Amino acid sequence: MKPWKYIDSGPNLGVYNMALDEELLARAQAGEDRPVLRLYAWQPAAVSLGRFQKRETAVNAEACKRLGLDIVRRITGGRAVLHDKELTYSIIARTDNPLFPGNVLGTYKVIAAGLLAGLRNLGIPAEIVARGSRHAERVDKNAKDAACFSSPSWYEILVQGRKIVGSAQRRVSGAFLQHGSILIDYDPHQEAAVIPGGCAEDVVTSIRRELGRAVPFDEVKQAFVRGFQEALGIEFVEPEQ
Secondary structure, X not given: XXXXXXXXXXXXXXXXXXXXXXXXXXXXXXXXXXXXEEEEEEOOOEEEEOOOOOHHHHOOHHHHHHHOOEEEEOOOOOOOEEEOOEEEEEEEEEOOOOOOOOOHHHHHHHHHHHHHHHHHHOOOOOEEOOOOOOOHHHOOOOOOOOOOOOOOOOOOEEXXXXXXXXXXXXXXXXXXXXXXXXXXXXXXXXXXXXXXXXXXXXXXOOHHHHHOOOOOHHHHHHHHHHHHHHHHOOOEOOOEO
16 A cells, blocks of 8 residues: 655644645645645634634634634534644545545544544543444434534544544545544633533543543654554655644
């Protein structure tokens, strides 16, 4: 299998993060056949809006300004997401790549295996929401690309019934992008202040909560790099910044 490209782009402005994900998707659509794993963070913290959301109702702009948070728009669907104490991943590939099935849920399932392995590398006993699993009844049947942490979608990741990763996917002719938030820590009060409705605290967890300690960003990052390598059977070319 051809080695993947690994991009460690570190913390950046939200507008840069979203623009780079979009550019990588455009490159794949134009024919670049090497899949990409990109890991990044947000500086300052930001709220990203789903592709079809109305800004005036999806986010409290005054609260964001007061707290120093940016507001950006994703090219993926779903609901508003607060990006703060997290590791964000994106995977970009051609739809004809033999590793991935030719549909949204099949691709979610493959990528979920890498996410699950990353969490288990940290010592977190996570599980995948699949049909027939004990958490299957919690899936929101009306949600599509539900990036918000309020409810899991098929093949997302739970720990003791609580969501710890939120993902969304965009498919274009010949290529796809899936990106998502891996919660290192979580502040429900901050989220409630900036996203109307927010998410119930008892349905969300974080790496810090599960391990009972502060976890360095680099430790989390390396756990997921190894996780994707192990679960997907891939190798990476030298990291790019």
